[in-house]
Amino acid sequence: MPANISTSAITLLTGSYTPDSGGEGPGIATLRVDPTTGRPTYDDEVRPLPVSGASFLAAHPSLDVVYSTNETEAGGVSAVARHDDGALSPLGDPVSSGGANPCHLSVHPGGEWLLTANYGSDTAPGTVAVHRIGPDGRLLEATDLVVHQGSGPVIGRQEGSHAHQVLVDPAGRFVLATDLGADAVFTYRLDTRTGILERVAVNPLSPGSGPRHLDFAPGGDLVFSADELSSTVTCHRYDAATGVLTALSSVPATTARDVANQPGGIVASPCGRFVWVTNRGADTVAAFRLAGTTLEPAGEVPAGGTWPRGLTLAAGHLLVANQHSGTLAVLRVLADGTLDQPHPSVSAPSVVCALAL
Incomplete structure (x- = not known):
């Protein structure tokens, strides 16, 4: 099986757009994922x-701390503490993200940054911010x-x-x-003493491709991109000594025709042989097999909802955040990297991402 397997229930946090950010979701919700079936249920406690x-x-x-974007025009980021009983509480006040519409964040492996x-807006450019993290998170x-x-x-x-x-x-x-x-x-390059970023390379991709998200193969020598505007998935060579990417092969993200499609989330398997991508528009999840450095289509199944965005691997299953239908669907990963038809989904209004803990 090309996915991680757990013998106990997995905690899953979902993130959603709230009424003040254009959605109907609750913010951050807690679910439990069955390690055998992959099916999530809400932790009512x-x-x-x-x-x-x-x-x-x-x-x-x-630390038992999770960070969240506050994707609004004002732009913010929040720290959330997880307690022994599973309860969530704010850890300090939200802070400015330094730009409009923050849409992604990550913690440096050392835990200090x-x-x-920040996606930006029609009038504000995209930016990347660095914040110091205190000893308590x-x-x-x-x-x-x-x-x-x-x-x-691409106009617009x-x-x-x-x-x-x-x-x-x-x-x-x-x-x-x-x-x-x-x-x-x-x-x-991040200076881990000062928190200052030094630009070392700019890697141009195909004009009009619109790179959205990346995921690395386990060895770190290959990285895959979900290209939102060209509706493609691209395999790149990654030079860990210089930080330079070189495109090797590219394939359509979906086999659907006559539909405006935008790839969303992308996940590479822990074994490094498969890649999965959500397709917003086609409303599918596509599987790809890696043959050397070439991506080959390996099947495509319904996403279990509409406008599939985030994609999370847990207990040998892919959990799909279907934003417009407000559902969290489950797809079982088969041994050859293909995907089973979606299990019945759970309601998750305006869900856009999930984090397995």
Whole structure:
């Protein structure tokens, strides 16, 4: 089985758009995932925490603390404490993300820095922010804010830069930030003493591709991109010594025709042989098999809802956050990397992401 298997129930936190951020969700909710079936059920003993615009979640590597974007025009990030009984509570007040519409964040492996991608707006460029994390997990002062520059050929989406994801490479050496508006992946080095980002490379991608999210193969030598605007999935060679990406192969994200499609979440299997992508528009999850450095389609199944966005691997299943239908669906991963038809989904209004703990 190409997925992680657990023998006990898995805690799952979902993030959703709240009424003050254009959705109907509760913010952050807690579920339990059955390790055998992968099916999630709400933990009725844990009340949802109303975090505004909780569009992406990331866990601290050593503390029971989770960080959430506050995806609004004002832009913020929140720290959330998880208690022994599973209860959630704010850990300090939200802090400014330094830009508009923060849509992704990650914690540096050392646990001392939070990295946030601010998508920006029609008038504000995409940016990447760095915040210091205190010993108890609280968010402290911002230490850096880098502004992306660039544009692309897609009218209405690429007049300016739009940072969409920020993550640390598997070696912990570089920080990579995708930019949907600039058709590029920016590579930075983080000074872990000062929290300052130094740009070391700008990796151009195909014009009009609109890179949204990346995921690394386990070895760290390959990285896969979900290209939102060209509706493709691309395999890149990653040079861990320089932070440079080189595109190797690209395939359509969906076999659906005559439908406007935008890939959303992307996950590489722990064994490194498979990649899965959500398709917003086609409303599917597509599986791909890696043959050397070439991605080959390996099947496509319904997402169990509409506008599938976040994709999370847990207990040998993929959990799909279907934003527009407000459902969290379950797809079993088969031994050959293909996907079973979705199990009955659970209601999750305006859900956009999930984090397995």
